[in-house]
Amino acid sequence: MDVELVEVRDFLARCAPFDDLPNEVLDRLPARLTQRYHRRGSVIVGVGESNDSLHLIRSGAVEICDPEGTLLDTRDEGDCFGYSTLVRSTPSRYRMEAAADTLVLEMSREVFDSVAAEHPSLRQYFGRRSDRVREDLASARVAAAAGDALSTPVGQLLTRDAVTIEPEASIRDAARLMTDSRVSSLLVVEDGQVVGIFTDRDLRAKVVAVDGDTHAPVATIMSPAPVSVDASTRAFDATLLQMQRGVHHLPVIENGVPAGVVTTGDLFRLAQANPVYLAARIARAVDVDSVAELTGQVPGIVGEFVRRGTAPQDIGRVVTATADAATRRLIALAEEDLGPAPVEYCWVGLGSQARGELGVASDQDNALVLSDAAAGIPGADEYFHALAERVCQGLDRAGYPLCPGDVMASNSAWRRTVSDWAGQVADWVGAPEPDAMLHAQVFFDMRAVHGPESLLDPLRADMIERARGSSRFLAHLARIACEWQPPLGFFRGLVVARRGEYRNTLEIKAGGTAPVVQIARVHALAAGSRQVGTLDRLLAAAEEGVIGHSDAANLVEAFRFLRGLAYRHHAAQIARGLPQDNNVDPSTLSGKDRHRLRAAFRIIAAAQDALELRYRVGQM
Incomplete structure (x- = not known):
């Protein structure tokens, strides 16, 4: 076989779904394909055009856009495009444009039909991929159209100014003010600062129910130093804060002064259950x-x-x-x-x-x-x-x-x-053995x-100080962080399991989110940070100069993408009544997501390389 054809055959053997074809079919297929070169910016298939070929990208990248020019997907090396029009024999609904100088292998309809006749899984695969493109487009439109009420700043929920009272005022005067103002709480303010909150619940439980003294100062029964939020805080975050602290009223502060109170009822009406x-x-x-x-x-x-x-x-x-x-x-x-x-x-x-x-x-x-x-x-x-x-x-x-x-x-x-x-x-910390x-x-x-x-x-505090001061302990943590291997091959392509229950899938926790968690922990402890969340740790470590800002930002984006992918995978399994795992089949992802997945794993691998070098992991 010609050297070029051998290279094409080996390339096909690495690309889904051709990697599932018998060897004898793969041997014959390269000679039946056409190779074309497209300069950056050239339209390969336009909206409304017919397309009689399946396109496989050998090098370069192709952008898939809707008729309005919105970017829907990006395909790169090893990805296919044009299969929707080929499988369904309909004009193209998308514009497919070379995003870089691109080399494409084309399989004509005649060749595709003949191979698919003997191997129906080929047509089924691209039929499913075509459905996935439509689902991705629908999801993108839903996400773009959907408003998130809980992103509303709490300051915009306030319908009146803060109603305040001084701590020396009597409970009776406070109750009268609440009645006249038709509010369920008062902010207790001293020297312009909120020092407490007095609610109708305080009045019932601490005065009425126990026959308390209504002439006593409000300060004796108020809730002191209440947790408060800035006017710019998202309703989502305010809601979580209420849940975590078990409070029903949150003072809202704007430009350093009390602006009002947001209640559980306010947030509940906004969220609509x-x-x-x-x-x-x-x-x-x-x-x-x-x-x-x-x-x-x-x-x-x-x-x-x-x-x-x-x-x-x-x-x-x-x-x-x-x-x-x-x-x-x-x-x-x-x-x-x-x-x-x-x-x-x-x-x-x-x-x-x-x-x-x-x-x-x-x-x-x-x-x-x-x-x-x-x-x-x-x-x-x-x-x-x-x-x-x-x-x-x-x-x-x-x-x-x-x-x-x-x-x-x-x-x-x-x-x-x-x-x-x-x-x-x-x-x-003193004896960092495996169990320790x-x-x-x-x-x-x-x-x-x-x-x-x-x-x-x-x-x-003691724990963080001990860890920060022990280079040996940090080095052992770094070694653990480097043991979690992203599923990348020699040429930094995705590597999937070839056999067993999870054949053709890759583990996005063991190879993705877990190492980022470990990397962030090492850097945060080296910085002496008290942060616990992975993203917060990375940002804190960058502020202390332990890791570069750009490196931290890359890891943050990789972590966010991988966690989002995990939640989407779990949601799909839940909808189908399946147990949840972290094994994702990359062939079910859009080309854009596969590209981002590879990029995320490469970012993690680079961060591990830097960690190995810094802590001399290879010498341990």
Whole structure:
């Protein structure tokens, strides 16, 4: 066979769906193809034109645009185009233009029909791809047309100026002002600053119900130092803040002065029963079964958010807020049965829950940080073991599976006093053996879900300081980050599994999001940052000069794309009633997404190379 034909044959063998054709067919096919060169900017197939060839890009890139000129997709090396008109024998609905100097292999309709007659899977493959193009176009139009009410700044929700009162004013005067102004809350202001909030609920619970003194100052029963938001804050973020803090009124600050109050009702009317309110319903669940029933709605919520085109980081925050709400409610239910805790404690979310990056069907990782006083109280450990068992089993029933590695508060190794935890962290950092590294990297992603953060703050500060000061520990973390290999071949093309259950797919967590999480953790700890979320860690590390701004920005975009792709994949599996996994078939993606997928993996691989060089991973 001619050398050029051999090269074409080898190229076809690497491109779907031709890689599934028998060897004898591949041997004969190159001689039946035509090779054409198109200069950048030339239109290969125009809108309304007939097309009698299947085009396979050997080098270069082609843009697919709608009749209005909107870019719908980009195809590059190994991608096909023109199959919609070929398979359906209809004029082209898109303009296909060379985005660079491009070399294309053309398969005529006659050749295509003859090969497809013997191998029907070829026609089926391009038929499915044609349907996918139409679905992508429809999705793009839906996303473009859909308004996201929850992106509205809260300042635009205020219908009146702030109603304020001084802290020395009497409760009676405050009640009269609320009645005259027809508001359910007052901002307590001193020297122009909000120092508290007084609500009708405070009046009922702290005065009327207990026959309190109405002549006492408002300051005696107000909620001091209330959490507030800036007028530019998105309604989405304000809603999450309400869910996390369990508050119904948020003071709104504009240019440093109180502008008004946004309430749960304001946000609820804006969202019109948006699924973000699921957490509020969970907080009122009467038993474990009710919690599980409500969290069972999470997969459907993810599918709805994906359909709306919601940003992946926002989807992750909502899924995480739901898990937080379920955890807190299960703790409250456990305490109702077991009685109050003998000492202060903090329930800590670890891993993806701590980072605000929970996905569908993520397993649980958690721990308990107990006051040091627990060591001297008989029965304290038995109490917290019973509480942790109830909560972990309840989370399992609620759709958050038990951790296969037993990283849960029900395991005594993950249930310690503050002092014991400090000693454990010192051991992990001082002797970074494989098991120590496995546990440390999980624990270093921590966040208080229930209980006083004051138990966690000194531990976190000590942990970060120890890690930052141990180049050996950071080097071991870097080695772990470099062990997660993006699925790229020798020439930086995508590599899929060739056999087994996940044949023709690639794992976007193990080769994509997981290494970014690891890379971000190393850089953030080296910078001494207290940030926990992956994107926040990368940006904080860039600010401290640990990683270049452009490198951080590239990793941020790669992470966002991969998480969005994962949520879309999960949503599709949910819609079909399938269990969720992270194995994506690249042939089901648009050319634009395949291009972005390759780019994301290349960014990650480059970041790993830099990490290897910086920490001399190869010498370990």
